[in-house]
Amino acid sequence: MTERTHTEVAARRPGLSAAEVAERVARGEVNDVPVRSSRSVTGIVRANVFTRFNAIIGVLFLIILMVGPIQDGLFGIVIVANTAIGIVQELRAKRTLDSLAVIGEARPTVRRDGAAVRIPTSGIVLGDLIELGPGDKVVVDGETAEADGLEIDESLLTGETEPVIKRDGDPVMSGSFVVAGGGAFTATRVGREAYAARLAEEASRFTLVNSELRGGISRILKYVTWLMVPTAVGLVISQFTVESHDWRESVRRTIGGITPMVPEGLVLLTSMAFAIGVIRLGRRQCLVQELPAIEGLARVDTVCLDKTGTLTEGGMDVTELRTLDGADRDRAARALAALGGVESRPNASLQAIIDAYPPAGADGWRCTAALPFSSARGYSGAAFAEPGGGAGTWLLGAPDVLLPDGHPALAEADRLGGTGLRVLLLSRSERAPGDPRAARAVDPQALVVLEQRLRPDAADTLRYFAEQDVRTKVISGDNARSVGAVAGKLGLPGAERPVDARRLPREREAMAAAVEEGSVFGRVTPQQKREMVGALQSRGHHVAMTGDGVNDVLALKDADIGVAMGSGSEATRAVAQIVLLDNSFTSLPSVVAEGRRVIGNITRVATLFLTKTVFSVLLALLVVFWQIPYPFLPRHLTLLSTLTIGVPAFFLALAPNRERARPQFVRRVLRYATPAGVICGLAAFATYLVARHHYTGAGALNAETSAATLALFLLELWVLAIVARPYTWWRIVLVLAMVAGFGVVLVVPALQRFFALKLVGEQVPWTAVAIVAVAGVALEVAWSWVRRREPKALAAAAASS
Template identity: 70%
Template sequence: MLTEEPAARPATGLTSAQVAERVARGQVNDVPVRSSRSTVDIIRANVLTRFNAIIGVLFAIILVVGPIQDGLFGFVIIANTGIGIVQELRAKRTLDNLAVIGEARPSVRRDGRSVQVPTDQIVLDDVVELGPGDKVVVDGTIVEADNLEIDESLLTGEADPVVKQVGDPVMSGSFVVAGGGSFAATKVGREAYAAQLAEEASRFTLVHSELRSGIDTILRYTIYMMIPAATGLIISQLFVESSDFEEAIRRMVAGIVPMVPEGLVLLTSVAFAIGVIRLGRKQCLVQELPAIEGLARVDVVCLDKTGTLTEGGMDVSEIRPLGGADEPYAREILAALGDSDPRPNASLQAIIEECPADESSRWLTGDALPFSSARKYSGARLTGPDNRTESWLLGAPDVLLPPDAPELTETDDLNAQGLRVLLLARATRDLHDPAVTDDTEPVALVILEQRLRPDAADTLRYFADQNVAAKVLSGDNAVSVGAVAGKLDLPGADTPVDARRLPDDKNEMGKAIERGAVFGRVTPQQKRDMVGALQARGHDVAMTGDGVNDVLALKDADIGVAMGSGSEATKSVAQIVLLNNSFATLPSVVAEGRRVIGNIERVATLFLTKTVYSVLIAILVIIWQVPYPFLPRHLTLLSAFTIGIPAFFLALAPNKERAKPRFVSRVIRYAMPAGLIAGAATFVCYLLARAHYTGPDDLDAETSAATLTLFLIAMWVLVIVARPYTWWRVALVATMAAGFLVVMITPVLQEFFRLRLVGLTMPLTAAAIAACAAVLLELAWHVVSRRFPA
C-alpha cells in the first residue's frame, strides 16, 4: 500500500484518526517481543523429552504386567515434570511482569503533541523523537536532525557514529550517541530490519549455556551406554526367567529405568527458574537465562563510574573564573550553553539548575554541538550583546587545553579530591572545525560534586572477598576517578591510569589492565578494546554501565549488566538489567549463578553415579546370566532416598563456591569411579546372597541384601557430595537414612516393596561390603581432589 513520501510527512506527527486508520490496516509494529517462552512451549519442552518417552514406554509395560508398585517410577516422573512446568511458568510470569516495567516507551508525535507509547503501538508514518541513548525501534527516514549522530555498529559492525541529515534512512537496532531529532517510521513490525534480531535477543532462553551444553553431553554419553546395556539386558532376562515371563519383564524394566538420569534436566531447569524468580523479587530482569551462570564465572567486572559507583545526578559546588573573567559573566555563558542543548546530560543538567537561563539573557544561541563521549566536550555558537558571534566549548580541561597549560595544575588538585571539573572556554576556530580545541581561551572552571551510591562500597568489598577483580573504566579524568574509587576503598585506586597512555598491542594492554584498577579518559571504543584485551588473556569479563558510551563494551563482554534508568540502547544489548538501578543487586546475581552451577554439579554427580552403576550391574547380569537383582520399586525407593529428594534440596541450597570451568570432566572424574565401585560391590553381595540362600523362593532375600548394600553405598556417595557439612545437610542425610530404615522395619512397607532381610549373616555381610566400598569411595574422592584440584 502506498504511503506519503518522507518530505510530505508533517513533523507534527499523525492525528488520532490517522493512527486508527493504520491500526485497522495492520500497519502497526506488532512484532511479538516476548521475555519468555509461551505456556505451550514450556509444557511441550518439559513433557516431550526423549527420556520421558523412554520412561513412559516402560511405565506402560509395567501397567500391563503389574503390579502397580513396580510402576512408582512413572508417577515420580509425572510429579517431577509437573514441578518443572509450574516453576517455569512462575519464572515466565516474573519475567513478563519485569519486562513490562523495563519496556522501552519511545516518544512519538500525535495530534501535535509528544506522547510516550509502547513499541508495539507505533504505526507506519509515526514521527518518533530521538535523543542521546535512544534506540531506533523501527526503520524510518530522518525528518529533523540537530547534530544527530547514530551508532549502527550493532547492525553493521562499524564503530564510528554516522552523522544523519534530514532525508537519511535509519535502521532499527541502531542508537543515538549525540544530538537529537526525529524520524518517520517507514517499516514497522516484521518488515523492520532488526525486528527478528530484537525478538530473539529478548527471549527467555536456555541456549548457549555451558551448564546446559555440559548436561547435554552427559545425556549423550548416557544414551551411548544405555542402548547396548539395555538391549543385552532384555535378551538376558527373557532367557534367564523364561519360566516367568512377567517377572522377566519387571526385572528388565528395573535394569533400564535407573540408567536414565531423567531428573538432571528437570532440576537444572527448576534451579534456573527459581533463580529468575528470586532475582525478579529484587527487580533484576534476566534477559538471557544463561547470564545467571555466566556472571558466576566472571573473574573481572568492569564498572562505569557514572551511574554505577555514583548516582546519575550532580551538584555544582563552585564556578571559578580564570584569566580575569568575572563569575557573573561565566554564569551568563553557562546559562546560554545550557539553553542551547535540548537534551542535556547529567553534568549540563547540574549547570542548568545552578545557572538557569532567563528572558533577560543578553546571549542568543545559534548552532550547537552536543556532548559526545568520544569528543569529551560540547559547544555552541553564541551571539553576545555586541552582536559578535563566538564559539564556546564546555568539556574536559585536559582535552580543551594544551598539556603544559597552568590551569591543569589547579584542575589536577581538584580531581585529586574526587571532584569533577569542566572547563568553559572560548574557541578561536569554527565550532565544527576538527581543530576547534586548539588555541582555546579558558574562562572558568565548573566544579561538580558527584553523589556516591551508598551501596557501592559494600558491593566492591563483596567482589574483593570473592576474588573478582573490579576495574573502573571512565571517560572522566583519571585522578578524579581514582579519588572517587578511593573513597569506596577500591584496591589500586591510588594509582589511576590515563587510558590514552595504554599500549595498542592487545596482549600488552591486557597486562596493563590486570595491573591497574582505575582508568580515566577511556573512549567508548577503548572500553570495547579493554574488554577484548582481558578476554584474550583468559578472563571472563562482566561490564556494567548505563550510557551509550558503554554499549559497545556491554555487547562484547561475557556478561553485560545495564541499569534500569540507562539508555534504551544499553538495556537492549545487556543480558541483565537492574531495574532498581541498584549496583548492590549484582552480588545477588553472582550468588544465584554460583548456587545454580555449584549445586547442579553436585546433583549431576549423584545422577551420573546412578547411571554408571546401573549400566555396570546390567552388564554383569548379562555376563553371569542371572536374574536382575532388583525390581523397579526397589530402585525407585533407592533413587528417592539417595538422589531424588536430596538432589532437590541440594540444587536449591545456598552455594558461594566460585563457578569452575570444565563442568563435564569435573562431574565424570568422580561419578565414574563411584559408579563402578557401587555397581561392583552391589553385584558381589548379590552373588554371595545367591550362594547363601539356596531355596527356590529366596530371590526376594537375595534382592533385599543387594538393595541394602546399594543403599548404604549410595548414601555414602551422598555424604561425600554433600560436603562441606552444614546442620541442614547433616539433617538431610540423616532423614534419608531414617526413611529407608522405616521401610525396612515396617511390615506393611516390607510387603509393599518386597524387601525381606532373612537372618543376620547376609545383612551383616552387606554392611561390611558397603563399608569396604565406602573406603574405596573416600580414596577415589581423595585421588580426584588431589590430582584435579579446584
C-alpha cells in the same frame, strides 16, 4: 532564551493525528513484532513433557502397568510429578519475566496531534514521527526528518565503529542508537519489515542457547543413550533366557535394569534451578534477559564498573565556578546558562549546571550553531549571537581534552580532580563549534567544579567482590585522578594508581597486561572500553560489565555478562543480559550469588544422577555376563533413587552456594561419578553374589535382592554424604532423614510387603555392611584423588583455552 521546548519543536512537525493513527491501525500498519520474554505456555509444556527420556520411561511404565504389580510402576508416577513440578516452576518464571519485561520495555517518544507522548514500542504505526535523543534506541526503520547534531552508532548492525552523522532525509535503521545530538525520524518500516526485526525474526529474547551447563548435560545424555541401547538389548535377552519360566518376572527385572540408567531428574532440576533463579532475581527487581546469564554470572571473575551511575549516584552539584586569567565571572555564568539551554536532553553534569545557572540567565543570547556532547569527543559547544555583537563560540568539556599538556589550568584541574571532584573547563574558541580545530586553540575562561554523590552502599559491594575473589575495575570517561579519588574513598585496592587510558598501549597483548594490572582507568573512550573488555577476555577472564550510558553499549555487548541500570539509556538496556530495574548497585552481589548457586549446585546433583547411571550400566553388563536374574525390581530402585538422589538433589539444588563456577563441567562431573558408579556397582553386585550363595529355597530371590538393596542404599548414601560437603546442620539432617526413611521401610511390615524388602538372618546383612565399608574407603580415596587432581586439570583447561 536559548531553550527549545517540546512544544516549539512539535509546532514545526505535529506528527500524525489521532484519525491517521486509527486508519493505519485498521490497515495493520503497526509495529506488531511480539516481544517474547520467555517461551510460550505451549512451548514450556512441550519442552517438559515430550523429551527423549520421558518417552522411554513412558513406554516402560505402560509395560509395567500390563504385567503388574503397581508398585513396580512407581517410577512412572515420580516422572509425572517431576514433570508437573518443572512446568509449574517455568510458568512461574515466565510470569516473573513477562511482568519485568513490561517494566523495562523501551517507550519511545512520538509526536501526535502536535504533542510529544511516550508510547509502547508496539504502539508505533507507519508514518509516526519519533523523537530521538542521546542513548535512545532506534526501534523501527525510518527516514530522518529533523537533525540537530544527530549522531547515530550503527556498529551493532554494520560493524562500523564510527558514529554516522545524520541529516534530513538520511535513513536510520532499527537496532542502532543515538550517541550525540537529537532529532526525529519518520517510521517507514514497522513490525516484521524493520531491519532489526528481520535479523531476529526467529530469535527469542530469553533463550537457553550458548549455555555450557545445558550443552554439557546434552552431551551427557547423548553418552547415556549410546550406553543404554546395547546394554538394554543385552539385558532383555539375558533376563528372558534366565527367567524363561516366568516371563512377567523377566519383564520386571529387565525394566528394573533399564530405568535407573536414565538420569531423568537431571534435566528437570537444571530447568528448575534456572527458573527459580529467575524468580529470585525478579523479586530483587533484576530482569534476566537471557537465561544463560544466570550461569554466566557464576563464572565471572572480573567486574568492570562505570563510575557515574554505578559508584556514584546520577545527580551532581556545582560547588564552585573558578574563573581563569581574570575572566569575567558574570559572562562565564551567562555562557553556562546559554549552553544549558541548548541541550534538550542534558547529561548529569550539564543538568547540575542547569540547576545552578538556569537558562533564563542567558536572556538575549541566541544559538546559531550547536555541537552536542559526545563521549568520544569529550566536549560540547555552541555559537551564540547577542544584541550588539559578541558572545561567539563557547566550549564545555574535559580540561585535559581542551587544553594542551603543561597548561597552568591543568595543574589546578588535576589537583581538584585528585580530591574526587569532577572538573569541566568552560572556554571560548574563534572557530565554529563543529569545526574539528575548534578545540585546538581555546581561550580558557573558568573551571566548573562539580561534586559527585557517592552511593552509600558502593563500598560494601566492592568489599563483597574482593571477599569472593572477584576483581573490580573502574573504567570511566572522567579524569583518571578524579576517578581514582572516588574509588579510593570506597576502599578499592589499586585506586591510588589510576591509569589515563590515552596512554595505554595500542598493541593487544601490551594492553591486556596493562589492564590486568590496573584497577582504575580514566579518560576511556567507548571504543577503548570495548577493547579493554576484549583484552581481559583474551587473558581467560570472564568479564561482567556494568553501565547506564550510551558510551557503555559496545562494552556491554562484548562482555560475557552485560549489566545495565534500569534508568540507563534504551540502548544499554537493549544489549544487556541483566537489567537492574531499581538502579541499585547493591543488587550485583545477589545477582552473582544466584549464578553461583545455580551452577555450583547443578554440578553437585549431576554427580548423584550420573553415579546412578554408571552403576546401572555396569550392573546390567555384569548380569548379562553372569547370566543371572537382575538384582533389583523397579520398586527397589525407585525407592533408592528417591531417598538418595531425588529428594536430596531437590534441596541441594536450591541451597546457597558461593563457590565460583569452574570450566569443564562434563569432565568435572564424570571425573568422580565414573569411579563412584563403578565402586557402587561392583560392591552391590558382590553382595548379590554372596547372597545368592547363601540363600536357597523358596523366597531366596527376594532375600538376595533385599541384601543387595541394603548395600546399594548405603553406598549411594555415602556418595550423597560426600557430595553434600561441607556439612551444615541442615545437610546433616537431610542425610539422617534419608537413613530414617529407609529404616522405616525395613521395619514396617506393610512397607516391607509393598517394596518386597526383608532382611533375612544376620550373616548376609552384616556381610553387606562389611562390603560397603570397604567400598566406602574406596569412595573416599577416589574423592581425594579427584580433589587433588582438580587444580591441575583446571590449570590445563585454562592453558588450552
